[in-house]
Amino acid sequence: MNKTSKQKGLFLDRDGTINVEKNYVYKIEDFQFQPGIFELIKQYQADNFLIFIVTNQSGIARKFYTERDFDILTSWMLDRFRKEGIKITKVYFCPHLPEINGECNCRKPSPGMIIRAIEQFNISPVNSVLIGDKKRDILAGKNAGIGKNLYIQNLLEEGIF
Numbered sequence: 001m002n003k004t005s006k007q008k009g010l011f012l013d014r015d016g017t018i019n020v021e022k023n024y025v026y027k028i029e030d031f032q033f034q035p036g037i038f039e040l041i042k043q044y045q046a047d048n049f050l051i052f053i054v055t056n057q058s059g060i061a062r063k064f065y066t067e068r069d070f071d072i073l074t075s076w077m078l079d080r081f082r083k084e085g086i087k088i089t090k091v092y093f094c095p096h097l098p099e100i101n102g103e104c105n106c107r108k109p110s111p112g113m114i115i116r117a118i119e120q121f122n123i124s125p126v127n128s129v130l131i132g133d134k135k136r137d138i139l140a141g142k143n144a145g146i147g148k149n150l151y152i153q154n155l156l157e158e159g160i161f
Contacts, residue, residue, distance in 0.1 A: 005122075006122055006123060006124035006127070007049075007122055007123050007124065008047070008048060008049045008124060008127045008128055008129075009049060009051075009052055009089075009117060009118070009124075009125075009128040009129075010041070010044040010045075010049040010050070010051050010129050010130075010131070011052050011053075011054050011114055011117070011128065011130040011131070011146065012051070012054070012130075012131050012132075013055060013108075013130075013131065013133060013134070013152075014053055014055035015055065016132075016133030016134065016152065017037075017132055017133050017137070017152045018033065018034060018037055018053065018077075019032055019033055019034060019077075020033075020034060021133065024059040024062075025073070026064070026065035026069045026070060026073055027069075027073065028072075028076050031076075031077065033080070034152070034156075036156075038081075038084045040131075040155065041081075042084075042085065042086060044129065045086060049128075050121055050123065051087065051088050051089055052088070052089055052091070052114075052117045053088060053090075053092065054092045054093075054113040054117070054130075054140070055092070055093045055094070056093075056094050056107055056108050056136075057093045057094060057095050058094075058096065058097040058107075060095035061096055061101055062097060062100070070095075074093075089117075090117060090120075090121070092106070092113035092114075092116060092117060093113070094106040094108070094112070094113060108132075108134075108137055109135075109137075109143060111141075111143035111144035114130070114140060114141065114143075114144035114146065118144065125144055125145035125146050125147065126145065126146075126147040127147055128147055128148070129146065129147070129148045129149075130144075130146045130148070130149045130150070131150045131151075131155070132149075132150075132152065137149075138150075138151065
């Protein structure tokens with residue numbers, strides 16, 4: 001592939017999209033993968049999408065858990081993906097909460113995490129896809145110029161999984 005070619009990216013929210021939504025998941029024993037998420041990601045991977053996770057983690061700012069706790073869970077999650085034959089290119093996270101840290105450009109709906117991936121990995125936004133469970137995920141994708149922004153709930157209802 002020549003250096004001027006742009007890659008396609010699949011951007012996934014974590015809580016509520018990759019795993020079942022529970023308040024402030026940071027322990028392995030509380031992490032439950034969404035049914036069918038591996039199959040869904042494999043479809044995109046087979047179509048040569050680079051896979052990214054973009055996740056707000058305000059529990060760090062709220063001191064519910066530490067960045068180290070997040071890193072431990074993330075390493076475990078990435079290992080599970082590897083065992084399923086899925087390569088996650090990179091995980092981006094925002095540890096901020098405006099009321100505590102002030103405004104940032106990474107907390108969704110701001111597109112900072114997505115923009116960083118686009119720049120670091122030569123991604124074509126218009127040919128990319130974002131899947132999330134909340135309006136702020138969809139807005140972050142739109143704010144970054146992502147071509148297709150989907151709610152995981154719609155994919156589940158349509159039986160895509």
